[in-house]
Amino acid sequence: MSPLSDHDRSGTHTDVELRMTLPAELAAPSLARERLARWLSGHKWPAGQRDDLILAVSEAVSNSVEHGYGVDHNEVVESGGPVEVHGIVVPEPGGRRRAVLTIVDHGSWLPPSAVRGNRRHGLPLMEACVEDLTVDGTDHGTTVVLRSRAVPPSL
Amino acid sequence: MTVRTDARPDAVVVGVDGEIDGLTAPRLRAAIDEAYDQLDGRPLVVDLTDVTFLGSPGLQVLLDSAREAVHHRGFETLRIVVDHARPVVRPIELTGLDAVLTLFHTVTDALDG
Numbered sequence: 001m002s003p004l005s006d007h008d009r010s011g012t013h014t015d016v017e018l019r020m021t022l023p024a025e026l027a028a029p030s031l032a033r034e035r036l037a038r039w040l041s042g043h044k045w046p047a048g049q050r051d052d053l054i055l056a057v058s059e060a061v062s063n064s065v066e067h068g069y070g071v072d073h074n075e076v077v078e079s080g081g082p083v084e085v086h087g088i089v090v091p092e093p094g095g096r097r098r099a100v101l102t103i104v105d106h107g108s109w110l111p112p113s114a115v116r117g118n119r120r121h122g123l124p125l126m127e128a129c130v131e132d133l134t135v136d137g138t139d140h141g142t143t144v145v146l147r148s149r150a151v152p153p154s155l
Numbered sequence: 156m157t158v159r160t161d162a163r164p165d166a167v168v169v170g171v172d173g174e175i176d177g178l179t180a181p182r183l184r185a186a187i188d189e190a191y192d193q194l195d196g197r198p199l200v201v202d203l204t205d206v207t208f209l210g211s212p213g214l215q216v217l218l219d220s221a222r223e224a225v226h227h228r229g230f231e232t233l234r235i236v237v238d239h240a241r242p243v244v245r246p247i248e249l250t251g252l253d254a255v256l257t258l259f260h261t262v263t264d265a266l267d268g
Contacts, residue, residue, distance in 0.1 A: 026178040033174075033208065051242050058210050062177050073181050121211035121250045128249040 014042025018087030022061065024069040024107075029058040032085055036101075043089055044154035045099070052129035053099060053148055057085065059122040060103040060144045068107025068142055081106045095153035098131070106141040158186040166198045166266055172205040175213030183213065187220045196229040200265045202236040209243045214250055221256055232257045234265040 018039045022028040033054050040050045064083040065071050084104045089097050127133050132147040156173035167190045175183055190199055201217070203209070221233040236259050237243050247253050259265035 029176050029210065030174060030178060048241060051245065054208075055210065055242070055246060058176065058208070062210060062212070066177055121214050121246075125211055125246060125249055 015039065016089070018085065018101075020085045022083045022085065024065050024071055024081060024083060024105075026065060026071060026073070028065050028083055029061045032061045032083075033058050036085075036087070039087060040099070043097075043099075046151050049149060049151050053101065053146070056126045056129040056133075056146050057101055057103065059126045060101075060146065061085065063122055063144075064103060064105035064107065064142065068105040070107070092150055096150040097153065098150050099148040101146045101148075103144040103146070104141065108139070108141075156182065158183055160186060160190055162193060163197075166200050167194055168200045168202055168262060170202040170205070174208035175206055175216070176208060176210045177212040180210075180212035180216045184216045184220065187216070188223075191223065191227050194227060194229070194231075198231040198234055198266075198268070199224070200234045200236060200262060202262050202265075203243050204236055204238050204240070204262075206240070206243050209246050211246075211250075214246060214252060217247075217256060218252060234259055234268070236260070236262050236265050 018036065020032065020035050022031055036054055036057050037050065040053060045053070061083055068083075069081065082105075085101065086104075087099055087101045089099055091097055123135075126144075126146065130146045131149045132145075134145045136143045136145075156171065156175055156179035159170045159172075161168045161170065169183075169186050169190050171183060173179070187199070187201065201220070206213075217233075217235060221235075224230060224233045233256075235256050237247065238260055247256065247258070
């Protein structure tokens with residue numbers, strides 16, 4: 001059975017890729033967590049690694065909403081645009097797999113040194129939860145790529 | 156997320172259920188602030204046993220609330236209850252907050268101090 005098969009033995013459909021477009025709202029991280037949890041379960045991702053990825057993606061989406069688009073509890077901000085989340089499962093030699101998750105916003109980027117509060121914990125958390133984290137910030141938005149640790153084949 | 160405050164004779168216990176993220180963390184902060192105002196010398200316990208997700212906004216609330224404790228009359232360290240649930244323990248450990256916060260495994264342990 002190919003690790004990229006889109007049907008498990010029970011016949012339940014699991015999309016090979018994950019794609020979601022989220023509104024720039026404070027509820028976006030929660031929506032992202034729910035969809036990602038279902039997708040990773042469909043791919044039979046080990047529970048510990050699944051929790052780590054959910055935490056990392058939640059933090060990335062939260063950064064996009066709160067820092068990229070400037071949405072917070074105290075003021076109403078005109079919708080700045082969406083947060084896009086894309087996920088794929090990449091097979092490795094020996095049947096192991098990694099998930100690569102990309103979170104894109106079109107808001108403004110602030111270097112971590114310019115940000116106080118939650119972001120101080122957010123970036124280290126994301127880093128600790130994945131094998132590799134890249135953050136590409138420009139004037140036109142931020143792209144975060146999270147590459148998971150390798151997990152065993154789905155049986 | 157739901158927050159329930161239980162004012163007992165020996166402590167005020169703030170029990171949290173569900174997900175603590177950027178959307179819900181301010182409500183937890185408000186509940187803790189209210190609890191601080193009614194302590195009257197009793198310790199404050201925050202019970203995270205039923206929390207299913209803890210993100211950085213929640214960590215920040217715990218840290219800020221723990222620091223806030225010193226400003227209250229009859230200062231007592233904020234006592235936080237976490238069991239072995241990975242989604243709660245993991246972010247606390249990854250950020251090193253387990254060295255800063257006062258943690259207990261059960262509410263009973265927390266009440267015993």
